[in-house]
Amino acid sequence: MKVASSLKSLKKRDLNSKLVKRRGKVYIINKKNPKFKARQG
Numbered sequence: 001m002k003v004a005s006s007l008k009s010l011k012k013r014d015l016n017s018k019l020v021k022r023r024g025k026v027y028i029i030n031k032k033n034p035k036f037k038a039r040q041g
Contacts, residue, residue, distance in 0.1 A: 002038040010038045 004010055007028055011017045016032040026040040 003041060004038055005040065007038055007040050010036070 002010065007019065007026060011019060011028055014030055014033055014036045017028050017030045017036055020027050020029055028036065028038040030036040
């Protein structure tokens with residue numbers, strides 16, 4: 001999982017990427033291609 005200060009560019013890497021908020025942190029998850037996971041912070 002990548003940790004980035006801005007997730008906008010990481011979200012564009014794949015069309016299946018979804019932005020979710022869990023426990024106060026912002027994540028990008030991707031069910032079809034799990035290697036594109038990322039977290040903001």
